[in-house]
Amino acid sequence: MRAISKTFPGVRALDDVSFDVRAGEIHALVGENGAGKSTLMKIVGGVYPAGSYEGEILVDGAPRRFAGVRDAEAAGIAVVHQELSLVPEFSIAENIFLGREPRRFGIIQSSELYSRAQTFINELHLNLEPHMPVGFLGIGQQHLVEIAKALSRDARILVLDEPTAALTDTEGEILFAILDRLRARGAGIVYISHKLGEVFRLSDRVTVLRDGRTVSTDLTKALDTPRVIARMVGREVSEIFPSVKRNPAEVAFEARGVTVEDPNVPGKLLVDDVSLSVRRGEVLGVAGLVGAGRSDLMMAIFGAHPGRLAGEFFVGGSPIRINHPSDAIHAGLGFVTEDRKRFGLLLDQTIVGNITLAALKRLSGHMITNVSAETAAGEKSMKELRIKANSVFTIAGTLSGGNQQKVVLAKWLLTNPKVLFLDEPTRGIDIGAKQEIYTQINRLAAEGLAIVLVSSELPEVLSLSDRILVLHEGRAASVFRREDATAESVMAAATGHAA
Amino acid sequence: MTEQNEAAAIAPELGETRVGRWRIPTSALRAYTMVFALIAIWLYFQWSTRSELYPYGLFLHPVNMANLLKQMSVTGVLAVGMLLVIVARQIDLSVGSILGLAGGIAAMTQGWGLIPSLCSAMLVGIVVGAFQGSLVAYADIPSFIVTLGGLLTWRGVILYLSKGETIPVRLPVFRLLGVALLTPSSGVVLAGIAIVLVIWFAISSNRARRRFGLPVASSFAMAVRIIVPCVLIAVFTWEMNDQGGIPLPVIILLAVAAAGSFLTRNTTFGRYLYAIGSNPEAARLSGINSRRYILAAFSLLGALVGIASLLHTGRVGSASPDAGTLMELDAIAACVIGGTSLMGGRGTVSGAMLGALIMASLDNGMSLLSVENATQYIIKGAVLVAAVGFDMIGRRRAS
Numbered sequence: 041m042r043a044i045s046k047t048f049p050g051v052r053a054l055d056d057v058s059f060d061v062r063a064g065e066i067h068a069l070v071g072e073n074g075a076g077k078s079t080l081m082k083i084v085g086g087v088y089p090a091g092s093y094e095g096e097i098l099v100d101g102a103p104r105r106f107a108g109v110r111d112a113e114a115a116g117i118a119v120v121h122q123e124l125s126l127v128p129e130f131s132i133a134e135n136i137f138l139g140r141e142p143r144r145f146g147i148i149q150s151s152e153l154y155s156r157a158q159t160f161i162n163e164l165h166l167n168l169e170p171h172m173p174v175g176f177l178g179i180g181q182q183h184l185v186e187i188a189k190a191l192s193r194d195a196r197i198l199v200l201d202e203p204t205a206a207l208t209d210t211e212g213e214i215l216f217a218i219l220d221r222l223r224a225r226g227a228g229i230v231y232i233s234h235k236l237g238e239v240f241r242l243s244d245r246v247t248v249l250r251d252g253r254t255v256s257t258d259l260t261k262a263l264d265t266p267r268v269i270a271r272m273v274g275r276e277v278s279e280i281f282p283s284v285k286r287n288p289a290e291v292a293f294e295a296r297g298v299t300v301e302d303p304n305v306p307g308k309l310l311v312d313d314v315s316l317s318v319r320r321g322e323v324l325g326v327a328g329l330v331g332a333g334r335s336d337l338m339m340a341i342f343g344a345h346p347g348r349l350a351g352e353f354f355v356g357g358s359p360i361r362i363n364h365p366s367d368a369i370h371a372g373l374g375f376v377t378e379d380r381k382r383f384g385l386l387l388d389q390t391i392v393g394n395i396t397l398a399a400l401k402r403l404s405g406h407m408i409t410n411v412s413a414e415t416a417a418g419e420k421s422m423k424e425l426r427i428k429a430n431s432v433f434t435i436a437g438t439l440s441g442g443n444q445q446k447v448v449l450a451k452w453l454l455t456n457p458k459v460l461f462l463d464e465p466t467r468g469i470d471i472g473a474k475q476e477i478y479t480q481i482n483r484l485a486a487e488g489l490a491i492v493l494v495s496s497e498l499p500e501v502l503s504l505s506d507r508i509l510v511l512h513e514g515r516a517a518s519v520f521r522r523e524d525a526t527a528e529s530v531m532a533a534a535t536g537h538a539a
Numbered sequence: 540m541t542e543q544n545e546a547a548a549i550a551p552e553l554g555e556t557r558v559g560r561w562r563i564p565t566s567a568l569r570a571y572t573m574v575f576a577l578i579a580i581w582l583y584f585q586w587s588t589r590s591e592l593y594p595y596g597l598f599l600h601p602v603n604m605a606n607l608l609k610q611m612s613v614t615g616v617l618a619v620g621m622l623l624v625i626v627a628r629q630i631d632l633s634v635g636s637i638l639g640l641a642g643g644i645a646a647m648t649q650g651w652g653l654i655p656s657l658c659s660a661m662l663v664g665i666v667v668g669a670f671q672g673s674l675v676a677y678a679d680i681p682s683f684i685v686t687l688g689g690l691l692t693w694r695g696v697i698l699y700l701s702k703g704e705t706i707p708v709r710l711p712v713f714r715l716l717g718v719a720l721l722t723p724s725s726g727v728v729l730a731g732i733a734i735v736l737v738i739w740f741a742i743s744s745n746r747a748r749r750r751f752g753l754p755v756a757s758s759f760a761m762a763v764r765i766i767v768p769c770v771l772i773a774v775f776t777w778e779m780n781d782q783g784g785i786p787l788p789v790i791i792l793l794a795v796a797a798a799g800s801f802l803t804r805n806t807t808f809g810r811y812l813y814a815i816g817s818n819p820e821a822a823r824l825s826g827i828n829s830r831r832y833i834l835a836a837f838s839l840l841g842a843l844v845g846i847a848s849l850l851h852t853g854r855v856g857s858a859s860p861d862a863g864t865l866m867e868l869d870a871i872a873a874c875v876i877g878g879t880s881l882m883g884g885r886g887t888v889s890g891a892m893l894g895a896l897i898m899a900s901l902d903n904g905m906s907l908l909s910v911e912n913a914t915q916y917i918i919k920g921a922v923l924v925a926a927v928g929f930d931m932i933g934r935r936r937a938s
Binding site for chain 2: 342344364365366368369370375377382383384385386387388389393397398400401404405406407408409410411412413415416419451
């Protein structure tokens with residue numbers, strides 16, 4: 041790609057960016073959110089058609105103009121976007137071959153479809169059943185299907201945008217092995233990631249983008265993490281995880297014997313007799329692979345899981361009933377859900393409409409709303425959490441991921457929670473925004489909040505938590521204290537190899 | 540791209556569009572477009588209804604305007620209720636049939652006296668609305684299916700009860716509900732009250748903003764915000780009084796619309812409906828009991844159908860078993876033309892009123908021009924699709 045520029049209303053997203061990938065290499069593309077990585081890849085993938093940007097795209101040295109995604113695919117380019125493009129009602133096999141189903145006289149050959157999908161799934165070492173509707177899978181597994189779908193197109197150039205954001209470490213390993221094999225076969229791979237560990241492990245070259253411009257392209261061997269971070273943020277990041285000393289007080293919340301059944305598969309337990317407790321001023325980390333039941337546990341505690349079979353809950357020592365999220369909120373629980381677009385935000389409503397939603401009756405009176413009081417509360421939250429937007433009336437869907445996440449956090453803080461559950465609070469947001477979330481977590485814990493932090497990123501759990509609960513296949517595998525936990529020991533417990 | 544287009548496209552945030560040096564909220568820009576469309580329609584009909592008797596056109600003549608507004612009042616009341624339901628990402632296809640049923644029962648119960656007769660229509664509306672709402676909210680049957688069933692069922696019930704016969708309205712007060720005119724002096728008093736309210740609301744909202752330390756509207760903006768509605772109220776009252784007085788059904792529609800507007804904008808109930816329609820999962824996880832609010836929305840719609848059935852039956856002077864046929868589509872069309880999204884979470888009462896006014900104007904104008912029935916259907920259908928089409932184009936450019 042040569043001299044690519046792209047302007048969106050109000051922003052110059054890309055400014056004279058050049059980028060190339062060779063056959064048989066993995067070229068990592070890094071940069072903060074909003075640096076222009078995804079935009080660049082949407083141009084390569086034909087999402088933004090030729091003519092909507094300046095500059096040119098060359099494949100095998102010949103200039104190409106893509107009018108749409110199909111043109112790009114025909115040229116051997118496959119892009120796996122951050123957003124899933126799966127049909128939830130279709131099976132895994134149908135999704136993988138969507139639009140290219142094996143057919144004879146226009147009739148889909150279903151047995152061939154499933155046998156080919158099975159072969160393909162085996163080849164990728166995925167433990168998936170091709171007949172399973174995609175909607176029943178966890179988000180991590182859905183991402184693996186999405187990646188499988190792109191790989192099934194025999195692309196010569198593969199672009200992966202944050203492929204491991206939703207994957208657990210083991211699933212990530214599977215992916216890395218696949219990528220190694222593809223590279224050996226001569227494919228050119230563009231790898232976009234926030235996780236620098238992966239970048240250093242996988243890539244041959246690294247390009248850093250910042251504010252729509254190329255900062256540098258270097259051999260990976262010639263770089264190290266601090267230098268890349270410095271180039272990404274344009275400043276030195278001395279420490280990603282601010283370390284603090286905490287003094288946990290009395291137990292604020294306790295859950296006993298939480299058991300959750302899969303609503304779609306009767307008899308299958310997603311969470312099996314898990315108990316947890318968290319103290320005031322303490323951060324309890326919850327680690328585990330995708331599918332270990334972390335989110336199901338959170339949803340069940342919050343009264344939002346249709347498959348909950350059992351569970352007792354105590355706030356400040358006294359038992360409470362939670363049959364609906366409103367009960368949980370009433371008892372002083374707050375729940376920053378994973379997948380903010382699906383569970384957290386009203387994307388087409390304003391920031392203030394989102395922020396005040398869960399605490400509307402407290403803020404605004406029981407029946408009649410007080411717009412001015414809401415606006416004032418919204419502006420205060422925006423300032424406190426440093427949400428970057430023109431005003432509280434900006435539509436939430438137009439914000440960057442990091443700011444959206446802060447809006448969800450702000451919504452829950454306004455309910456004055458005693459216990460705050462955070463499910464993957466930093467997924468898909470850039471390092472700067474992550475750090476701000478970490479700072480907030482530390483501030484809230486210091487103010488005496490009890491915090492339960494679910495995260496797929498081990499370093500995050502290890503550095504922020506006072507104790508770590510590890511789940512494995514729906515059961516509590518073990519509980520570590522901060523000083524005893526290492527990446528290896530937590531991982532061992534999460535994969536069922538605990539001592 | 541011309542310079543002006545580019546300026547319009549550079550939206551500092553999705554909620555606003557820049558035109559020259561003005562920053563206009565996109566929703567308002569959309570409303571203005573619809574207002575201009577309405578004015579264009581009015582001017583066209585005024586121009587094409589010139590005759591020797593009416594050298595300046597008949598359409599805007601007070602008598603015709605009063606007629607138009609009376610015709611609109613039934614659709615308008617239905618549209619307010621429909622808006623509540625659509626905003627919560629639901630639909631009601633049965634309002635026409637419920638209107639026929641409620642009107643028919645009101646006509647049948649005239650023997651019990653005026654109040655029981657009027658109350659029975661309201662009761663039918665509320666009970667049927669609540670019944671359908673509970674099927675949607677608690678039995679998880681899609682509202683499209685429940686109300687499609689209702690469309691057939693309730694029509695069948697009134698055909699059965701009335702044995703297919705049209706029942707005349709005998710109670711004079713019942714009739715008046717659809718046709719009475721307010722005395723000019725009471726019209727002026729009401730207009731005065733409305734003007735006082737407009738000024739009071741503008742001032743009190745400003746005062747509240749100041750109390751919370753928010754930026755206050757400039758005195759120019761304040762003046763516009765007060766003067767424009769006041770002029771509209773004055774012109775409306777003057778024109779209606781010119782032909783004898785403001786029609787009662789129009790006053791009822793205005794009251795319903797004002798209440799609906801307050802409900803959607805200034806109550807927690809209204810906010811929750813938008814939240815449920817925008818993202819049901821997020822709403823539920825934020826502690827909102829969606830089922831209860833969806834039931835309430837359908838019940839409210841039912842009550843408004845009850846009111847609309849009285850207005851309709853009173854105006855027509857009889858309750859025929861096929862009264863209200865296709866009215867659900869008029870109500871939905873009014874909402875959609877007014878910028879309501881069928882995907883939920885977006886739409887305003889004022890928009891729906893504008894939509895209802897546009898539909899009523901087309902109906903009335905084309906009748907004045909003696910446009911054939913067939914052509915009327917075609918034109919109304921095309922206007923509906925075109926309005927939404929323009930909206931989508933505008934939205935795509937904004938994003």
